[in-house]
Amino acid sequence: MTPEQLRVFVAVAEMEHMTRAAQTLNMTQSTASAAISALESRHQVILFDRIGRGIALTEEGRAFLPEARAVLARLAQAEAMLLETRDLIQGHIRLIASQTIAGYWLPAKIAAFRKLYPGIMISRRRPVIQTLHCSFPEAAVGHIVQHFGWPEGG
Amino acid sequence: MTPEQLRVFVAVAEMEHMTRAAQTLNMTQSTASAAISALESRHQVILFDRIGRGIALTEEGRAFLPEARAVLARLAQAEAMLLETRDLIQGHIRLIASQTIAGYWLPAKIAAFRKLYPGIMISRRRPVIQTLHCSFPEAAVGHIVQHFGWPEGG
DNA sequence: CAGCGTTACGGGTATCGTAAGCATG
């Protein structure tokens, strides 16, 4: 019982028309047919009556429709929650580093960091003054260092 | 986001131990690892911290756990409902037929019928008396005939 | 014959298990 199968079933059941449902789902009609067949045979249930050149929901199919919708809705909710927490991790980090570090050590680290947290923007500045300083709370620095280590191993 | 992946995630998250979770799920530990990896990379989320030689739920993972459980529960409910309606279609059919029909026409039909409705038991009796009769309400006979047609096309 | 669903078949992708690789205590 794949979510994909449920999506196909819901679409086909709602319009009681396989070809149009397949078009809606951006798939071939044979694919939709196969999905329905798989759903039916695996669970030993007949969801549609093949009547004439069309199809019609059976009683079991009609009863199953709200169930399928509920499952899909719950799953969508879970996925949305995951997306939400992902997008929650965002912000803007400004880096100031010496030429050596910025040239040899940072690039790979920044690439890896971007891959993990696409929501965080990173910008770099050349050190205008001799003294390096960080404009962030130490906690944030700690988090970043924890993920990527410290250049000289200290 | 396959239900299978969710099952793996829930098991691993509950015991925070991949090997034991894999054993519980009757799969190799590498398979479980791959499932978790797929779940994480596809949704751009980190669900577990690989700490030392073990794993621990991240904050997002901990938040996602009840969601995953809810999805699985809802899906199980839908599947149970399907099973229930299938088992509803059950009973016992006793057939009485002439030798000719019972020998040539019935066997294939009975096989097909059993495949569709495993819950229905079918037993056959040789006709002791000349007159064939049916001990069922006509409605039931109608249903059966509708599915399989009538021997002589009448 | 035109519309609609099913079936057969080839290609792509995902998943699994085996086994080797790394890291940790």
Add this chain to the structure above:
DNA sequence: CATGCTTACGATACCCGTAACGCTG
């Protein structure tokens, strides 16, 4: 060195789309 997760890799199974088929109005 024993434990535990990850990665590489070959095999298997699944899913999809194309095309041919069967059926109906």
